[in-house]
Amino acid sequence: MSTTEHIETVIVGGGQAGLATGYHLARGGRPFVILEVGERIGDCWRGRWDSLRLFSPARFDGLPGLPYPGDAWSFPTREEFADYLQAYAAWAELPVRTGVRVRRVSYDGSRYLVETEHERYVAENVVIAAGYDRLPKTPPYATELAPDIRQLHAIDYRNPDQLRDGPVLIVGAGNSGADIAMELSASRRVLLSGPHPGQIPWRIERRAARVLTPALFFLFRHVLTVRTPMGRKLRPKVLAHSAPLIRIKSADLKAAGVERVARTAGVRDGLPELVDGQRPDVANVLWCTGFKPDISWIDLPVFDEDGEPAQRRGVVEGQPGLYFVGRLFQYAVASSMIQGVGRDAEHVVRHLVARAAVRSASTEDAHIGAEGADQEAGFI
Structure with a gap:
């Protein structure tokens, strides 16, 4: 690793789930970065078959804050939706770093370590929004x-x-x-x-x-x-x-x-x-037999034998600071759909922000307590 950067939250994945999470974090004023493996935002869609059109009408294809443009009852092509994601990230001024593949996510007992090929990020929170059901499943x-x-x-x-x-x-x-x-x-x-x-x-x-x-x-x-x-x-x-x-x-x-x-x-x-x-x-x-989870890069004890994370509405209660967005039926049928990721992302961010407030208050109390002890000892 050539550099190490500390940031409160790392979002892994710059598709619709990661961008929706970033939108809510930005509104909450929290520092974060989004790491996207594609060279461009939306490449996860550009890489699918040429004639693909979304199965949902455009009125259900917008992310939080920015409705999908044009005819509400049209069915966007893969290229059109990919371009929308790119425009969304620019509109919301989201800090997306493209061309970054996350090699490992681990926890050292107090902080998360997110390792890429050239950098390491130290974070209080990690949001897995990578659409990691991307290993092709064949018999x-x-x-x-x-x-x-x-x-x-x-x-x-x-x-x-x-x-x-x-x-x-x-x-x-x-x-x-x-x-x-x-x-x-x-x-x-x-x-x-x-x-x-x-x-x-x-x-x-x-x-x-x-x-x-x-x-x-x-x-x-x-x-x-x-x-x-x-x-x-x-x-x-x-x-x-x-x-x-x-x-x-x-x-x-x-x-x-x-x-x-x-x-x-x-x-x-x-x-x-x-x-x-x-x-x-x-x-x-x-x-056309679907996908199976790729969890090899998530070095955390949060998965069952089927690769399902032990989460409740995206919050991993047994691993504080770890979240998932965009999972199939994470909360509802809509959770992995474009129209559903925004609600799940908002729920996760509310939890994350509340956790950050508790951590901040604990740190402040500890600081005040230390000052009081110093005063009693005559140091200040």
Whole structure:
């Protein structure tokens, strides 16, 4: 480490969760820095597939203090939303340092140590907002596919030109799998493998949806939370399975010629094998199988065997000063959505600011006590 810097709070991650947290810290007048691995703010979105559009209308895509500009019922592209994040950071004058990869977060008994390639930060608080569910999850049998089958995880997919000519098996039938299946169906045979995750019962892009969609996002934000019986019952299912289809419908996939097939169970003789025994002869396999937590850089005893932090609304009670924002169903279904990170960030910052006030008062009391002792001893 070439330099060491002391700052009250380090936010790891400069995506929507980190920026929303920074906004509330700035409003509270607390010193902080945001460390972002991308070379530009918004690169976490620019790196996704070319045709991606957000699943939520623009009216639900703004961060605290700055609504998303333009048509409230449009669906921003990945580039448009990335540019919004960059503009948001500039508008809020947030201290974001880009191109910084955090190698390790640890605790020495009194302070947090945040280590990067060239610097070390000493902090009273650390907010993990890194979207660390970014390790692509593929089944172990993926390595058994024949070498002439082109396979990609959704995190590496950009456009159809990456694939070989011929059919593609998409493993994972959630929103990403359905979106990519629709795109690829224009140029090749597409087989979509996996159980149907369900779908919202209306067309979110139609004018009539403008009555129903706000109710859906209200449900995600206020009803399906860890505080309600319905939310607590749903949470394990959300963590284990894909969310319902939002934009694409089963009828759309059928009309496009996408073939629904059984769940992929393994590989036999180099070909993917489905649970019904079929072995589709495909030239490509695209894994839309989600992500698993990358917690290797967080050197703190706060995770269970599944990599879930022991947190309550983002506050790690057993590790004072450590916070999470942007986790899947951290508090509500909306917690990992753009519309939900602002509320969770505000809650975390309220806790952080209150903790800072207690620490400050304790320090002041200790200082006054020391002065009193010195007076009694005749030193002052």
